[in-house]
Amino acid sequence: NAGVTQTPKFRILKIGQSMTLQCAQDMNHNYMYWYRQDPGMGLKLIYYSVGAGITDKGEVPNGYNVSRSTTEDFPLRLELAAPSQTSVYFCASSTTGDYGYTFGSGTRLTVV
Amino acid sequence: DQQVKQNSPSLSVQEGRISILNCDYTNSMFDYFLWYKKYPAEGPTFLISISSIKDKNEDGRFTVFLNKSAKHLSLHIVPSQPGDSAVYFCAASGGGTSYGKLTFGQGTILTVHP
Numbered sequence: 001n002a003g004v005t006q007t008p009k010f011r012i013l014k015i016g017q018s019m020t021l022q023c024a025q026d027m028n029h030n031y032m033y034w035y036r037q038d039p040g041m042g043l044k045l046i047y048y049s050v051g052a053g054i055t056d057k058g059e060v061p062n063g064y065n066v067s068r069s070t071t072e073d074f075p076l077r078l079e080l081a082a083p084s085q086t087s088v089y090f091c092a093s094s095t096t097g098d099y100g101y102t103f104g105s106g107t108r109l110t111v112v
Numbered sequence: 113d114q115q116v117k118q119n120s121p122s123l124s125v126q127e128g129r130i131s132i133l134n135c136d137y138t139n140s141m142f143d144y145f146l147w148y149k150k151y152p153a154e155g156p157t158f159l160i161s162i163s164s165i166k167d168k169n170e171d172g173r174f175t176v177f178l179n180k181s182a183k184h185l186s187l188h189i190v191p192s193q194p195g196d197s198a199v200y201f202c203a204a205s206g207g208g209t210s211y212g213k214l215t216f217g218q219g220t221i222l223t224v225h226p
Contacts, residue, residue, distance in 0.1 A: 004155070031212050042116065042201060042216035043156075050212070058213065090155050099146055099205055099214065103155030 002026050006091050006104035013081040013111045021076040021107050023091030031094045032074040033101065034058075034066065036087040043090060049074055050096075081111045115139045116204050118217035125224050131189040133220050135202035138183065142204040146214065147176060147187045150199040159200075160187070192224045 007022045025032065030051045035043040035058075045058030049068040063085060065077040074093075078085060088108050092101040117136045125131045133147075143164040148156035162169040162176045162185070169176050175188045189196055199221050203214040 033213070035216075040121070040218060042114075042118075042218045043214075044216075045213055048213060092155070094212065096212075099144055099161060099203075099212070100158040101148075101156075101214070103157070105153065105155050 004104035025093040029093035033092045035090045116217040122221040128191045131192045133187040141206035148201045
């Protein structure tokens with residue numbers, strides 16, 4: 001049972017480049033989330049989804065896009081990367097009504 | 113606007129003693145609170161939670177206390193073990209439109225010395 005799998009683990013981007021952070025879960029969870037964690041800060045919600053085909057903005061959505069075509073996958077797209085997007089990105093999932101998220105191990109992104 | 117605050121960036125405790133991690137919140141709509149534990153290079157893992165209808169919840173060595181009037185919660189770890197050394201995040205959620213979404217504090221680094 002893999003849980004929540006994030007790829008890649010590390011990535012360096014140049015300013016203006018684009019990339020997609022992948023997230024997949026095999027627990028049949030309806031809810032999926034993307035958070036970012038900056039040094040000394042808590043996790044901030046970027047986007048979330050309550051099921052396939054349904055997504056909504058979180059606290060810090062600017063510069064990001066998401067899609068949810070299947071229950072399992074929730075990719076996060078960065079367009080025109082900026083240094084302010086340097087962060088550690090965590091994907092998480094949960095069953096409906098269950099706040100005990102299962103997190104992936106994170107993607108450390110550096111934009112230079 | 114930090115709705116969930118952990119004012120102590122770090123805490124150092126001797127093995128076998130009690131660790132007390134604190135968390136304050138400002139949003140009175142929050143009705144569910146959780147603690148997560150995070151080791152380096154890993155994602156956070158769920159530790160323990162408490163609903164606003166309770167003031168205490170225990171799970172083995174971990175106890176969470178909630179003081180709604182003070183908008184304060186704390187996590188007690190007794191006895192502390194070196195393997196407890198990690199970053200601890202408190203998180204909160206309210207009902208209605210924020211259902212299923214968590215607001216996290218900044219985290220407290222706990223170091224338990226042998």
